[in-house]
Amino acid sequence: MRATKITDPADDRLADYRDLTDVALRRVLEPEGGLYIAESAKVIARAIAAGHRPRSVLVQEKWLADIEELVTDPVPVYVVTPDIAEALTGYAVHRGALAAMHRPVLPAVAEVVAGARLVVVLEDIVDHTNVGAIFRAAAGLGADAVLVSPRCADPLYRRSVRVSMGTVFQVPWTRLPEWSEARGALHDAGFELAALALADGAVPLDAFSARRPERVALILGAEGDGLSRKALEAADTVVTVPMAGGVDSLNVAAASAVALWELRAR
Secondary structure: OEEEEOOOOOOHHHHHHOOOOOHHHHHHHHHHHOEEEEEOHHHHHHHHHOOOOEEEEEEEHHHHHHHHHHOOOOOEEEEEOHHHHHHHHOOOOOOOEEEEEEOOOOOOHHHHHOOOOEEEEEOOOOOHHHHHHHHHHHHHHOOOEEEEOOOOOOOOOHHHHHHOOOHHHOOOEEEOOOHHHHHHHHHHOOOEEEEEOOOOOOEEHHHHHHOOOOOEEEEEOEOOOEOOHHHHHHOOEEEEOOOOOOOOOOOHHHHHHHHHHHOOOO
């Protein structure tokens, strides 16, 4: 491991970590640059264990020993003070370490769903916190894979990774094509498509679970607008979570956890 102390936040070697609070900028640069940012030694460890390769690591002195245990390849490690880290990223790096990771090539949909019995489909969910929380629910409640729509937020965005507690490296995932192609691909793989939505005639979740198909693709929609018309048309069944107290629905991450628990393998 090559550890180098850096005292200038404008140092070109730190370019991957600069201005991380600019979400729009990161959406452009991370995919095109082939990178994503992993935050904290625990998340970095999970990424490396999943076979992802760090390009460099940014660490504060007090966490250097933790990073030394993780990074064995000749990866540059840049050691900075807390003030330099905050000046560089625009926020307090409380977990002490960031890594610029090479973004892996996404597998084909057929490869991800092969052998799966329960997969989660995220359509156009744009909040990175919700994406990360759904991945954590998927990992904890037994979903076999996650599929994300072309316009869904990036599961490897820093906030998604952090909220997921690194489970984005644990649950197989990839991006779906548009519904015109995705519906056929999922049907060919033997999945019944169940859209979680508020709709007239929707089947209560417990009733759907009682006749649970062998293979289920649970479709979750965007915050506010819910599922698109094309997603609802692609679905074989529309399912709803029965509610009480005058509340009509749950946050999409909470709803995913309820539905995944109900549809878990028994």
